[in-house]
Amino acid sequence: MLTKRIVPCLDVKEGRVVKGVQFVNLRDAGDPVEMGIFYDEQGADELVFLDISASHEGRETMVDVVEEVAGTLAIPFTVGGGINTLEDMKRILRAGADKVSLNTAAVNRPELIREGADFFGSQCIVVAIDAKWDDELNSWRVYTHGGRNATDWEIIAWTKEIVKQGAGEILLTSMDEDGEKKGFAISLTKTVSEAVSIPVIASGGAGKKEDFYDVFTEGKADAALAASIFHYKETSVAEVKSYLKEKGLEIR
């Protein structure tokens, strides 16, 4: 049986981690490599690096970061943000990332998922979905551009489309819960998990260790991603994992 995965997420801008972990024993909390090692030692099962650079130069720097992280880290990691073409995917995966995460670019042109999956295998292609409840749809609506732009896609229709195109995993962020720290979006996560045959990483809303238990059991998530709760030491990866183990979940 596969374990439930705990996935810290690091925002990287121009090659530096922003919102760094507040730990005194880190030489440089802004260094993606240092942070990666720190979370690996904590027992993180995987890492996500989200490139939030606005500039072209920043994106170039990300390739160097990926190479360095790949040379140091002995756990899998995903890189997202600013990946718009097959060429972008090649650059990041060849630099040593295990997976790339597509978001806006996949909505703009779903065939991009297929191109990546054909070239590297589905296991390398994560599709990130930002979703928000919509009364008019009576379901969740898919958003792009970091949640700024609404699309015509209803969540289940979109997840079926990306699975058809060869996506290997879904990184599902609930915009209703994100940053609220009141727990993951259980209903959304469960709906998506039950609709697709690929793993779902729940994201957004983690505020305490119990939230992880809920999203794995009720929400049926395969993995859970969190950023600030770990960065700001509200809990630690190790603490969350030992709690989940105690509760009887399969955890590494």
Place this chain on the structure above:
Amino acid sequence: MIGIIDYGMGNLHSVTKALERLGYTPFLSEDHDELSKASMLILPGVGSFKDGMTELKKRGLDTFIQQWAKDNKPLLGICLGMQLLFDESEENGQTEGLKLLPGRVERFKSGNYKVPHMGWNRLVFEKADHPILQEVPLGHVYFVHSYFVKEKTADILVATAEYGGERVPAVVAKGSIWATQFHPEKSSTLGMTMLKNFLDKEGETSDE
């Protein structure tokens, strides 16, 4: 000297880097004359079995690896590199493998579980006293694969994992040939210890 067999299949970067972290300086080559200078070889790889065999044959590496095994020199197969060591695979019809280990590579049957088998799974030790498991605690390792080995003889099984109702060979060994279905270079401390256990054999063999 440690040679990594570069036959155009997937990302060799992470394996190379993992070895460097352990203090070794491996070299990558697709040329069997170069590779024959190594004291131990690693056969990594991701992708399809058929492509893997085609790429090996194109470079004359199939017979080279078979001779290497016959000479009882150390070889570590990883992921696809492990599967290629077996008799045959049902991937894309029937494809013959290197036939160094007895068994057949089959696809996970569809069922109430996800394929690929991707993520961290718990090892079951079948031969706890095998040198690759030295100082390796029971724990989880990182898998990514859609096909798995159906071994012909259980005596090659060093460790297994349970998935989809199947007993999946995770570490296999026969003489100087060792192989892992999972990615030791992505399996944190536990995987790195196994890599180190393999590399530690270098001292024992370099005098030959």
